Amino acid sequence: MLYINGQWCEAQSKETYPVYNPATGEVVESVSKGGSIDAKKAIEAAQAALKPWSKLTANDRSHYIKNASSILRSRREELAEIITSEMGKPIAEALGEINTACDYLEWYAEEGKRIYGDTVPSSSPTKRIIVMRQPVGVVGAITPWNFPIAMITRKIAPALAAGCTVVIKPAESTPLTAIEVLKAFHEAGVPKGVLNLVHGIPKEIGQEMMKSTDVRKITFTGSTAVGKELARQAADTMKKVSMELGGHAPFIVFEDADLNRAADGLIASKFRNAGQTCVCTNRVYVQKNIADAFAEILTGKMKKLVVGNGKKPGVTIGPLINEQAVAKTKEHIEDSVQKGAKIIYGGKRPEGKEFEAGFFYEPTVLMNATNEMKISSEETFGPVAPIFLFETEEEVIEQANNTPYGLASYFYTNDVSRIFRVSESLEYGIIGINDPLPTTAQAPFGGIKESGIGREGGKYGIEDYLEYKYLSLELN
Numbered sequence: 001m002l003y004i005n006g007q008w009c010e011a012q013s014k015e016t017y018p019v020y021n022p023a024t025g026e027v028v029e030s031v032s033k034g035g036s037i038d039a040k041k042a043i044e045a046a047q048a049a050l051k052p053w054s055k056l057t058a059n060d061r062s063h064y065i066k067n068a069s070s071i072l073r074s075r076r077e078e079l080a081e082i083i084t085s086e087m088g089k090p091i092a093e094a095l096g097e098i099n100t101a102c103d104y105l106e107w108y109a110e111e112g113k114r115i116y117g118d119t120v121p122s123s124s125p126t127k128r129i130i131v132m133r134q135p136v137g138v139v140g141a142i143t144p145w146n147f148p149i150a151m152i153t154r155k156i157a158p159a160l161a162a163g164c165t166v167v168i169k170p171a172e173s174t175p176l177t178a179i180e181v182l183k184a185f186h187e188a189g190v191p192k193g194v195l196n197l198v199h200g201i202p203k204e205i206g207q208e209m210m211k212s213t214d215v216r217k218i219t220f221t222g223s224t225a226v227g228k229e230l231a232r233q234a235a236d237t238m239k240k241v242s243m244e245l246g247g248h249a250p251f252i253v254f255e256d257a258d259l260n261r262a263a264d265g266l267i268a269s270k271f272r273n274a275g276q277t278c279v280c281t282n283r284v285y286v287q288k289n290i291a292d293a294f295a296e297i298l299t300g301k302m303k304k305l306v307v308g309n310g311k312k313p314g315v316t317i318g319p320l321i322n323e324q325a326v327a328k329t330k331e332h333i334e335d336s337v338q339k340g341a342k343i344i345y346g347g348k349r350p351e352g353k354e355f356e357a358g359f360f361y362e363p364t365v366l367m368n369a370t371n372e373m374k375i376s377s378e379e380t381f382g383p384v385a386p387i388f389l390f391e392t393e394e395e396v397i398e399q400a401n402n403t404p405y406g407l408a409s410y411f412y413t414n415d416v417s418r419i420f421r422v423s424e425s426l427e428y429g430i431i432g433i434n435d436p437l438p439t440t441a442q443a444p445f446g447g448i449k450e451s452g453i454g455r456e457g458g459k460y461g462i463e464d465y466l467e468y469k470y471l472s473l474e475l476n
């Protein structure tokens, strides 16, 4: 179902498409296939709602956002089932994602009250300078399937708090979670047109957003290729853009690290969501003299990972999103092995009846990875950890930075001077130091280089939804 101007509706075309469960291959539900006309209507509704919504006090907007968050929290269990049904992550991870999603809503419900302006000392005795902040306008939000609830709230929370209205286009594989988010806002009484949901034909919906002169901002999370294309299209109407794109995260283990912690951290960073996050580790760099010890600890701990349907208790690794994702994982492993890597854990599709219809892959560790392998430069988005060996700090920093991406990076050490030296040298927007999970509502998430533009989270995240207006006043 689409949600336009406060109403649940079918797509104009009356067409539908199936949403699949990646663990079983079964159809979960068929949903409306929205396109240009639906997107256009949604944009019109958002534009009509913009003025009254932006004129509300921040406190009033905050109440709506908090109420929606309470509704979502009260439905955690059923929401987690929906997330797992349409994208596969284990229920425990889905529950964690719902908490994170609500954290963003609650954080920005408060932050909206702190959108301060400035008065600036003038160079003329008769002039006064005032700087105001105002909402940027209608926002087009395009989100991916790997965090089907948190990626939506991370965008709509600051947008709504700032006084913007939004048209959301979720990933085609995860519309059901998006529908639940909109249901919660509907029940929270958000005025019609403030939030709209259109899913179906990405290109058509995207183009409608891009050519509209009412849509003043595009916020996108997804692949670098699509992000670049959208940024190019946004130039025609000079929209503001925020882009959270791909990454190729290095995970460095120095000789002085606590190897137990580092192995636990790597498992959390690499195998969460079956390796399908933009901040997941892609390259593991281990100092040569501790590599064997680290590999042994790591493979020992890997045994606790259980592959299966995310709804089954005890499962820690669900299916990948689709067959192409499995094919890419397989291709990266085969290419690496052909070029000299050694599989020291996993390395194939799991066997057995319960895995037959789904898109499963065993968590895999490769030893002796090199820069000639595809896995060293392409994002796998699957459960494979390639281990590269290094000797010196300078060498590993150079290797770690040798990528067009700059989203997340991780390193493990107990040397405080090294912590500062390495942090200052890594060209990444996010650095986890002895911390595999740095994402949180109050901190700025985002990348440099080709990993994106803008930040989401914290006081920084609301900036992207605001314009400056400068008032210059000449006294009598």
Ligand code: ADP
Residues within 6 Å of the ligand: 142, 143, 144, 145, 169, 170, 171, 172, 202, 203, 204, 205, 206, 207, 221, 222, 223, 224, 226, 227
């Ligand atoms: P992923 O590989 O994670 O699916 P994509 O970049 O393909 O990454 O998708 C992220 C989001 O971008 C999804 O909501 C998808 O539907 C949307 N998308 C993909 N292509 C386009 C497009 N041409 N215009 C607008 N949205 C698009």
